[in-house]
Structures are given as structure tokens and as C-alpha cells.
Amino acid sequence: MRELLDNNHISTLRATLNGKVIDVEDPRYDDVRRVFFTGFDRKPAAIVRVTDAADVVRVVDLARQTGAELAVRSGGHSRAGHGTTEGGIVIDLSGMNAVEVDAGSRTAWAQTGVTAGGFTAQTARHGLATGLGDSASVGLGGITLGGGIGYLVRKTGLTIDDVLAAEVVTADGELLKVDEGAHPDLFWALRGGGGNFGVVTRLQLRLHQIDEVVGGMMLLPADPGVITGLIAAADAASEDLSIIANILKAPPLPFIPAEQHGKPIVMIQMVHAGDVEAGTRAIAPIRALATPLADMVRPIHYPEMYAGAEGPAPAYAAGTNLLVDELAAASAETILEHLETATAAIAAVQVRVLGGAMARVPDDATAFGHRRAKLMVNIAAMDPRPAARAEHEAWAAGLAGALSEGGTSAAYLGFVGDEGQEGVRRAYPPATLERLGQVKRRYDPDNLFHRNVNVLPQHVR
């Protein structure tokens, strides 16, 4: 791939851009080529730190004209390392991180290189928020195009449910503004269809009045009764409450009693976005499941959910996710048994209780077609070293197979790994995939944007 871009291309690009072109000669190269998961050690011919849509157009044109592989990166958190490429060209949007809040209309225009934490910090100045994920460092671009499932999913829906408009550079280098009225097919596809259709440079998002919430982390000892009880309690609670529960062996963290280290626990991140008394009441059944090992759930300002340092990134997260309707007690036992045999240094099974506002949007309204799934189960085996990946993938696949009883199951695009067309078929119901294929043929018939969970222009069944 490298020979497709020569020094002439790179110097011409450099001369015409507002942003920076970083190639192997640049002392920043090794830093800048890195993505979140450190095991993706790829060497692009150039990483372009774009500063505006015109820069994006120039890079897209160059990739199309030369045939160099194009990777598009906002926050760099792709589980499959799609934000980089071997020998190709990377559009790095991290410098395009401006957020313009219009508090009066409760909307914001944001450049897609802003992180979830950065976006939330800006909107929180006005007591406003859009639901994003659980991690401050994830990019607005990637999470939104995949759907966006986070702390407000039951109250305000997926992130895409708050997308009002987008600006996108398509494969032929055109900058389009899309919304319900302009290019509605593309607007539909962008909301769940991932990076398949162009480079989204800006998003207009609806904001909600969310300021003081009851939220934070609670740790419970894990047993099948606690796990199924937690899911039942969260499902029965008001839609103001959304929870993300990680089942794992307790790491040696200072706030976890030493005698619990290495034992299975449920680490629950939760937000009740309503009044404080109602929040305390909503959470009471969860607190009553077992004596908490730690309980940091309290009235906070919403952006505090993103505060605090994130741990060092692993080499990769082997694994996958399932969207399912229930998790029986037997499945809870299966999860706990598998954690005992985990091959990776850190293995976690994350359960998110869905429903509420997310489930009220029709399946065909956006390209996110699994609206009525009750739970997402995200299996991750993380290792700081790149070795032994196959072993960890086998462990994760074994657990996924056991939980879906050997059948293939629906999946959330955002946590699909390197699963090829099987991952595409799991992320999209057939009718959604058919329609995405049509939009792909119209806007990217040559599949310039293929470093993603790739919807092929010629749809493969």
C-alpha cells in the first residue's frame, strides 16, 4: 500500500492543507500513529491532523485518486483498530474539537474530533447534556455513528436519537449538510451505519436539561442471585435510571476491601437523571441486593461521571458483544464460571440494561435496527501485551457461544471487533443491511470508506 503515496503526494498535500501532515520523518510520528488499543501497531504513510472540512476534502480526494487506504479517526477507540492503516493515510480529527452550544434552542454543533468528556464539559456549563458512553476519551464521531449507548440511554435514547443534522464529506469529495430534509437517505444511514458513508466533520445534537443526578459507582459481591436481581431491579426502575454493570474479579484497588481482591464482583456505574429523592428510591432495590463492598452513588453533577483518570489502555480487547432479551440465572452462573477460567489479565462481562426511550424509536427510523433488545452483554478479555490474543478470543467466543446457546446473536456495532461480514450481519437486521447497501452504492460505490464494520456496496448475504 505504501507505494501508492509517494513523497510528492505528501509534500503537495502539506502545501495545500491548513492542518498538519505527519509522516515517518516527523518526531511526533510514533506518538500520533497510536490508537487507543496499543496492540494495533500499524505504520501509515501519513497521518493528517485536519483542522477543517476543506482539509478533509483534500485528503479524501487524494486517497480516492491514489488508491491509498483511508482510515478515519475521531477518538481512536475502535475495538478492531479501524482508526489506523498499514501504509495508507489517516484522517485524524482530534484537533477538530470545537463545540458551539446554543442554550436557548438546547442544541449544539460539535466537531466530531471532540471526546465524550470534552463535549459534556462544554454542554454542562449550561446545565445541558446529550447521552454519550461511559468513557470520557471516546470520540464523538465514532460513538455517535455507531449508535451511542450510555448513562442516559433509557432516559433520552441512543446518541443518534439526538442527532439533528450532520456535515459530511462523501467519497467524491463533496461536503454535504444532511438532515431529515436534505439527503434523508444519508441522514438515516449515518445514524447507526458507522463510518461507511463519509467523513462526518460536524454534528448538530439535541441537548437535554441534565445537571444534578444521582450517580456514581457501586460494588456488590457477584453471585447469580445478585446479577439477575440487579438486571430485574434496573429493568423495573424508572427510565431515569440507566446502569452499566461490569462483572469481573475484583482488582486490587484501594477502595475494594483487601479480602475481596480476586473474588467476583459487580462494578455498577449508574445514573439516575431525575430528582434526588426519586433517585435514592430508584436505587434502593439495588443497594438491597447485597451489602455493597463500596458505594459511591450520590448526588453529583452529571459530568462527574466522566471525571477521574482512565486506566492505561490494554493492547486490545478480545471479545464481542450480544444484544439479548434476557439473562437467566443460568447465564449468570455461566458468566461466573467463565470468569474463573479467563485467560487474560483482565476479563470482564459488561451488562447494560436497555429499554426506555431507546426502545420507543421504530427499528426502521435509523440504521440502528435492534431497538427492542433488553440487554447488551459485552465480553472483553484485555491484555497489556499483544501476545496470546487468539487464546483470549477463543475464551470470549466460548462465553458468547454459551450465552447465545450456540446461535448467532444480534450485536451492537460499537463493540463489534474484527468479525468481518459476520460482524456486519450481527450489527444489522437484514432489512437495515439491505437499505444500508443501497445508500452505500449511492454515496460510496467504490468502498473508499472500508476501514470500519464494512457495509459492502455489493451486498453479501
Ligand SMILES: Cc1cc2nc3c(=O)[nH]c(=O)nc-3n(C[C@H](O)[C@H](O)[C@H](O)COP(=O)(O)OP(=O)(O)OC[C@H]3O[C@@H](n4cnc5c(N)ncnc54)[C@H](O)[C@@H]3O)c2cc1C
Ligand atoms: C474504553 C471504551 C469504552 C467505550 N464505551 C462505550 C459506551 O459506553 N457506549 C458506546 O456506545 N460505545 C462505547 N465504546 C465503543 C465506541 O463507541 C466505539 O469503539 C467507537 O467507534 C469509538 O469511537 P472513536 O471515535 O473513539 O474511535 P475511532 O477508532 O476514531 O473510530 C471508530 C470508527 O468510526 C468511524 N469514524 C469515527 N469518527 C468518524 C467520523 N468523524 N466520520 C466518519 N467515520 C468516523 C471510522 O470508521 C472509525 O474507524 C467504548 C469503547 C472503548 C474502547
